[in-house]
Amino acid sequence: MDTFTSHRRVRLGRREKPxxxxxSHHYSAVTxxxxxxxIKEAYKFFQIPGILNMAGGLPNADFFPFDTLEAQAAKPERWTPSPNHPGETATSSTSSSDSAAATHIVVPKxxxxxxxxxxxxxTTVLQYGLAAGYPPLxxxxxxxTRENLQQDTPYKGGPDVVLTCxxxxxxxxxLDLLVDQWTEGVxxxxxxxxxLCEPFVYTNILNQAQPHGVQVVTVKSNASGMAVKGPGGLEDVLANWDPSKGKRPHLMYTVTLGHNPTGIVLSVxxxxxxxxxxxxxxxxxxxxxxxxxxxxxSAAVEEAKSRGLPPPTASTTPKSARSSGYPFLDSLTPSFLSLDTDGRVIxxxxxxxxxxxxxxxxxxTAQPALVERFERINESTTQQPSGFVQGLISELVLGSNSSGSNTPNQRARSAFALLRSPRERAAFTGWDTSGWVRWLEGLRGTYERRVVRMCRTLDAGATLITTAPAPLSSRSDPDSEWAPLAVTKTPLYTFRWPRGGMFVWLRLHLETHPxxxxxxxxxxxxxxxxxDGPALSAALMVWLTTKPxxxxxxxxxxxxxxxxVRQEDGWRYQRICFAAEEEGNVDLAAERFVEGVRRFWEVTDVEVVRKLLGELGPSGEVEALEEGVSSLGWYMGC
Amino acid sequence: MDTFTSHRRVRLGRREKPxxxxxSHHYSAVTxxxxxxxIKEAYKFFQIPGILNMAGGLPNADFFPFDTLEAQAAKPERWTPSPNHPGETATSSTSSSDSAAATHIVVPKxxxxxxxxxxxxxTTVLQYGLAAGYPPLxxxxxxxTRENLQQDTPYKGGPDVVLTCxxxxxxxxxLDLLVDQWTEGVxxxxxxxxxLCEPFVYTNILNQAQPHGVQVVTVKSNASGMAVKGPGGLEDVLANWDPSKGKRPHLMYTVTLGHNPTGIVLSVxxxxxxxxxxxxxxxxxxxxxxxxxxxxxSAAVEEAKSRGLPPPTASTTPKSARSSGYPFLDSLTPSFLSLDTDGRVIxxxxxxxxxxxxxxxxxxTAQPALVERFERINESTTQQPSGFVQGLISELVLGSNSSGSNTPNQRARSAFALLRSPRERAAFTGWDTSGWVRWLEGLRGTYERRVVRMCRTLDAGATLITTAPAPLSSRSDPDSEWAPLAVTKTPLYTFRWPRGGMFVWLRLHLETHPxxxxxxxxxxxxxxxxxDGPALSAALMVWLTTKPxxxxxxxxxxxxxxxxVRQEDGWRYQRICFAAEEEGNVDLAAERFVEGVRRFWEVTDVEVVRKLLGELGPSGEVEALEEGVSSLGWYMGC
Incomplete structure (x- = not known):
């Protein structure tokens, strides 16, 4: 098995990409x-100049009730970026003075x-389209993907892309591509x-995989991500696989850049x-x-600063062989695709x-043979993403070089046409890749500032400091009226500032609860x-939803x-999202959380906890709440 | 088996719906x-007044770059309806004098x-949403569906709906709901x-089903649709099922209203x-x-008129127990849902x-238990249709009762806000169901007029009339210089005017070709x-794509x-779509088709046919063309 790819590599010279x-041995039977x-064999008939189409069963675009698709769209400079490296200034410092500034975009008939x-x-974007996606988008x-995001994919020809919903x-x-449904007894x-996945995982993945009969196999993980060596690490799991428990896994799921829920950025x-x-x-x-x-x-630096620790040694982001053309993109940790000599990354x-x-x-993004199979799957399922979103995102990013050819009547009626002079209209040529990157920089800046604010507040509230008269035995003058105070520091939770993503992952120290x-x-x-841990954890979650x-x-x-994992460790953690609330509530939410946790440690009446658990449903089952919130979390973007 | 449902019915009174x-015995193992x-158990937590959401991993709507979604949309009166019954006048005769008239619609932030x-x-439509669909839509x-389209579904409580892509x-x-993947040898x-399906079928259904290992079982059909009695009819297929060929089918696929490709409307x-x-x-x-x-x-009446036949006896559309509120909808043939006492119709x-x-x-649309399963499938696949289309269709149909609460700055920048006075803006409250029905009436009218025009042209060209001097033996006066002419009528194709849908289904009489x-x-x-038939059929298809x-x-x-079916009958037919071309080309397309067929019957050189077949690809395989056009037809809405 360890020679699976070695032959091929030996044959190849050093500079030639394999x-x-x-x-295809991994394809499901359905795939x-x-x-x-x-399609290519037939396409020539549709392309004959002047051919009239009596073959395809599609409505003529005249019958679509939409004459245009339009939107007010942000300018890419709406949000202020943060620096790409600690201590630097942001590469794009030209932020919009007016964050509400918007552009009117129009997809013409x-x-x-x-x-x-x-x-x-x-006419084209609301018509039937190609399974790979709308051509401009x-x-x-x-x-x-190929030139800016993942330009270094090391196999010959590089990857291709296919749009999804x-x-x-x-x-x-x-799953459709790679997994044969499996049923016990059949x-x-x-x-x-x-x-294969980490012990803590974006759960909806499991909700997708398990009904197909997939066995979830966890790999031990630590503060830096999935472990490779040691007991329970990736190599151990695979090398010592027991076939009587199922097929050795041929599929791994992971989030490497801002892991959900742990916030880890996996190093190269x-x-x-x-x-x-x-x-x-x-x-x-x-x-x-x-x-x-x-x-x-800034997370590592700000974390140290907030905790009064010495600044961390600067980590160097591995440089790509060539620049993407955008310092922001160059500063990001490369994807698995950049290491993908085999073409085994999807x-x-x-x-x-x-x-x-x-x-x-x-x-x-995957090797072209897999992308071809995904296109065939698209054909038999969703066909293509909605033309409404494909059209408006295409227009946002690529703009329009054409003024369109609506009838003069339709043009005259367009609010847009009345508002903008031809020159103004021509001026909007889409965000382009530079605008797209600038938009991402602005979003990163906004989220990063949230992280810093929220984590400082969480740091400040992580420890319960209580004072009490020192015990007699420790007093230097047992007869003094002024009893010295003993300071007790009780850790309520500990956490690492997230290096990426949308979440703070807190480890609760419920064992210190009275x-x-x-x-x-x-x-x-x-x-x-x-x-026990699960009960106190669930009670805390409900407690936090109560006033104040x-x-x-x-x-x-x-x-x-x-x-x-759920029984041993799940109850020890809480995941806090700093993305969902509106800007004005970010500090408030963190403060309320800190106050809520602190006050929960003051609860000494078991009946209070029992009552909180009763909120979880008639049976008081924690499981029901978790599954319920998890389902709802789906809609709430868990 | 024939008592599968009888017990239940016996127990029920006459007026009580079952x-x-x-x-659930039909559910796939995955389902x-x-x-x-x-979700309901957790929803209460999200609904607590003033609760701050740190649970869901979703971006705040402020970070969406779209401040509005807008469109120029047709008024529902754009197209002129046709009568609901032959000889009547259209119920909605108020057609728009200006077919380009449009309304500007806006989904506010x-x-x-x-x-x-x-x-x-x-804010809501571009956020994560419910798997069943965007609540207003x-x-x-x-x-x-319940009150206008299928108001008579005979089971208790009636059906529910779930949105799809x-x-x-x-x-x-x-298929996911009801079919377990099946692999030969496994x-x-x-x-x-x-x-179960008709011998001629919307092929992409087969492209979807067959990779899952589904066996396609055809049921004999005639000019009125799928046959029930007699050899090869539905009862015969099911009653005499041979289990050694697979499980007796538990699933039927059909298009009953304007069948694709045959154009049949299945009677109640x-x-x-x-x-x-x-x-x-x-x-x-x-x-x-x-x-x-x-x-x-009008199809039956116009068909008779075009062919000089006596007018058909008027068929009466079965009346629903109660009116949908719209004469147009009342005039349509009811769906299988209206007969669905068991809840077995999807x-x-x-x-x-x-x-x-x-x-x-x-x-x-299906019984609620099935709809619940579809929602769970949505959660694990597409989640929901794109918010861009859900938002704009909601706005089109339902309008907006609210002026929105963008910032004044954003409002001022909206092209719409500058264009329309508050009164004008308030005036657009969406098409509503009446507008939706009116839009459908207009589309029907437009397509129906196309059918009449195109079928008249096709009727005129269906027979090749050739004249030649009558044979000597048949002349009354063999010595006359004026030889009488013998008229030969060669049928090129025959067809029934479509009673619905987008297609004319022609039977070619290739056996009359020289x-x-x-x-x-x-x-x-x-x-x-x-x-042979397949070769001539393919050659004709290619011939029609050549000039002129x-x-x-x-x-x-x-x-x-x-x-x-392909070998015995497939080559006998051609399907002509009257929907795809623009209005100005409809007559031209029919005329070119008629001329092309007529001239094809003049081809007497086998090398011409061989050359046409050579256009199908290097191997000259008809199959390749068919699959290619079929694939392309997918994109072309086959």
């Missing part, structure tokens, strides 16, 4: 049965443009597919180690990166966090209960990959 | 393993509305799932017969109705033909060839459910 591996497209990769109009995403759709299609246990060094093991054991890596642009270079990107979750638009392991006697309404705290947090059990 | 059957949602089913704004679709997505999720033959009488057999054999009916509003009441609707294919928006069964000797480039005809049609083999 072709990506043929991974294998999907036919290749013969029909654009005067013959190149499909430049033509953005209602697909071209831009491909170019951005967001990364949930992307992962669903990845299929052989040795065929059971497995999915760790990525190299993980990749080598995946290559050895023929594991496909699914790298889900909704937060890739949210990396916080990266999921989404517009959910960069534009809006409601886009339901994203893309998959009611730790207290017995709740039975009452006429309730059975007896011992206030009124904050809702997610508990670690919601992100536990399996019951073992 | 509850829908529990169909069974999907967890129920516990934030609407001042607390009722989620009325609130339409960027979902409410409207539900109301329209169009009907391809809807059928994909139906699974038992007796477990192989089957799908036939539907009752089919439904009874499906109920007896526990078959779930998937009714895909993209063309339900395109039923052509109806697929789409906005692809009523608004635009690029919407990627539709809905499923080269029928002619032998093409081998040449240095080509193997020998007999000009320049029309592209779809061949019947593209819609053949299996190889047997």
């Amino acid at each position: 072709a990506p591996l043929d991974l 294998k049965r999907r036919m290749p497209s013969k 029909a654009a005067d443009e013959s190149d499909p990769s430049k033509k953005i109009d209602v 697909l071209s831009w995403v491909r170019q951005f 967001g990364s949930t759709d992307g992962f669903s299609k990845t 299929n052989d246990i040795t065929d059971r597919p497995g999915l 060094e760790r990525k190299k180690e993980i990749y080598a093991v995946c290559s050895k054991y023929d594991v496909i890596i699914v790298e889900d990166e909704p937060y890739w642009y949210l990396q916080f270079p 990266r999921l990107d989404t517009f959910s966090k960069t534009v809006a979750p409601g886009c339901r638009l994203g893309w998959i 009611l730790w392991q207290a017995a709740c006697p039975s009452s006429p309404q309730s059975p007896p209960l011992v206030l 705290f009124l904050v809702l947090v997610a508990t670690g059990s919601m992100f536990s990959a399996n019951d073992e | 509850a829908p059957l529990d169909l 069974k393993r999907r967890m129920p949602s516990k 934030a609407a001042d509305e607390s009722d989620p089913s009325k609130k339409i704004d960027v 979902l409410s409207w679709v539900r109301q329209f 169009g009907s391809t997505d809807g059928f994909s999720k139906t 699974n038992d033959i007796t477990d192989r799932p089957g799908l 009488e036939r539907k009752k017969e089919i439904y009874a057999v499906c109920s007896k054999y526990d078959v779930i009916i998937v009714e895909d109705e993209p063309y339900w509003y395109l039923q052509f009441p 109806r697929l609707d789409t906005f692809s033909k009523t608004v635009a294919p690029g919407c990627r928006l539709g809905w499923i 080269l029928w069964q002619a032998a093409c000797p081998s040449s240095p480039q080509s193997p020998p060839l007999v000009l 005809f320049l029309v592209l049609v779809a061949t019947g083999s593209m819609f053949s459910a299996n190889d047997e």
Whole structure:
């Protein structure tokens, strides 16, 4: 197995890039049965000049009730960036003086443009389209991915891209591509597919995989991410796999840049180690990166400052072989794709966090053979993302070189046409890649400032300091009226400032709570209960939602990959999101949380806790709440 | 088996509606393993007044770069309706004098509305949302479906709805719901799932089903649709099922209102017969109705008139128990849902033909238990349709009761705000259901007029009339210089005017072609060839794309459910779409087609045909073309 790829490499010279591996042995039976497209053989007939189409069953664009698609869109400078490296000034310091400044964008009914990769109009974008995506948007995403984002992919020809309806759709299609459904009692246990992931994971991935019969296999992780060596590490799990428990996993799911929920940014060094093991054991890596642009270079420095510790040694971001053309992008930690000599990385990107979750638009980057299979899957499922979002995002990013060819009547009626002079209109040519990067820099800046503010407040409230008269035995003058005070520091929670993403991951120290392991006697309404970790954790979560705290947090059990993790560790954690609230509430939310936790440690009446647990439902089951919040978290973008 | 539902009915009184059957025995293993949602148990926490959300991992709406979504939208009166019954005048005769008249619609950043089913704004529609759909749109679709479209569903409580990303997505999720993947050599033959359909079928359904291992089982059909009695009819197929060929099919796919490709509108009488057999054999009916509003009441009358035949006896549309409130809707043939006492009908609707294919928006109507499962599938795949289309369609149909609460600065910058006075703005309150129905009436009218024009032209060219001197033996006066002419009528094709949908389905009479069964000797480039039906059919298709005809049609083999149908009958048919071309080309396309067919019958040189077949690709394989055009047809809305 460890020679899986060695032959190929030996044959290749040092500078020649290898072709990506043929991974078709991993395809699901369904994927294998999907036919290749013969579209090219037929396309010539549709392209005959002057041909009239009586073949396709599609409505003529005249019958679409939308004559234009329009929007007020932000200028890329709306938000102020933060520096790419601690101590530097932001590369793009030209922030908008007016954050409300907006541009009116219009997708016209029909654009005067013959190149499909430049033509953005209602007639094409609201018509049936290509399964890979709307040509202008697909071209831009491909170019951005290959030339700016992941320009160093080391296999021959580099990766291709295919649009998705967001990364949930992307992962669903990845399961379709690679996983044969497995059912106990029907299929052989040795065929059971497995999915490698961290003990704490974006749970909806599990909700997607488990119904297919996939076995979730956790890999031990530490503060730097997934462990490779040692007991429970990746190599151990794969090398000592017991086939009687299922097929050795051939699929890994991970978020490397701002991990959800732990906030870790996986270093390139760790990525190299993980990749080598995946290559050895023929594991496909699914790298889900909704937060890739949210990396916080100031986090380590500000964390030390906030805690009065010496400044950390500066970490150097590995330089790419060549620049992306954007210092911001160059400063980010490279993706697994940059190490992907085999072509075994499937990266999921989404517009959910960069534009809006409601886009339901994203893309998959992978070796071309896999992308071709994803296109076939698209054809049989979603066909393509909605033309409404493809059109408006295309227009936002690429602008329009054409004034369109609506009828004069329609043009005259367009609010836009009346408002803007032709010169003003022509002036909007889209954000372009530079504007897109500038927008991301602004978002990163805004989130990074939130992290600093919120984490300082959390640091300040992490320890309960209580004072009490010192015990007699320790007093120097036992008869003095002025008893000295003994200061007790009780750690309520500890955490690492997030290096990326949208979350602070707090470890609670419930074992310091006065009611730790207290017995709740039975009452006429309730059975007896011992206030163990899971009970206190759930009670704290409910406590925080009560007045005057009124904050809702997610508990670690919601992100536990399996019951073992949930029971052993899940209750120890809470995940706090600093992205969802409006700007004015960020400090308030952190303050309320800190106050709520502090006051929870003052609770000494077991009945108070029992009452809180009663809020979880008639049966008082923590599980129900967790699953409920987890389901709701889905809608709330967990 | 025939007593599957009888007990339940016996127990029920005559007027009491039965509850829908529990169909969970049909769920796939994956569907069974999907967890129920516990969202309601957690929702109360998100609803606590003043609660700050640190739980959900979602960006605040302030970070969306879209401040509004806007569009120029048609008024519902843009197109002129046609009468609901032959000879009547159209119910809505108030057509727009200016077909370009449009309304500017705006989805504001934030609407001042607390009722989620009325609130339409960027803040909610571009955020993560509910798996069932955006509340205002979902409410409207539900109301329209239950109160106007299918108000008579006979089971207790009636059906529910769930939004999809169009009907391809809807059928994909139906397979996910009901079909266990089956692989030869892995699974038992007796477990192989089957799908009942007509011999000619919307082929992409097969492209979706077959990779899952589904066996396609055709049911004999005639000019009125799927046959129930007799050899090869539905009852025969199910009653005499051979289990050694797979599981008896538990799923049927059909288009009943404007069948693709045959243009048939299935009568309620036939539907009752089919439904009874499906109920007896526990078959779930998937009714895909993209063309339900395109039923052509004038077709039979105009067909008779065009052919000089006596007018047909008027068929009476069965009246619903109560009116939908719209004469247009009342005049349409009811869906299988109206007969669905068991709750075994899954109806697929789409906005692809009523608004635009690029919407990627539709809905499923089914009994609530199935709808709940579809919601769970949505959560794990597409989550929800794009907010861009949900927002703009909501705004189009429902309008906005609120002026929004953008900042004054943003409002001032809105082109819309500058253009319209508050009074004008308030005047647009959405199309509403009446406008929606009026829009559909207009589309039906436009398509129906196309049918009449195109079919008259096709009728005129259906027969090749040739004259030649009559043979001597038949002359009354053999010595006369004036030889009488013998008129020969060669039928080129026959067809029934479509009763609905977007297609004319022509039966070619290739057996009357001069080269029928002619032998093409081998040449240095080509193997020998007999000009049989498939060869002549393919050659005609290519011939029509050459100058001066320049029309592209779809061949019947593209819609053949299996190889047997393709070889025996597929080549006999061509499908002509009258929807795709712009208005000015409709007559031209029909004329070119007629001329092309006529001239094809003048081809007497086998080498001409061989050359045409050579256009199909290096190997000259008809199959490749068919699959290619079929793939392309996918993009072209086949």
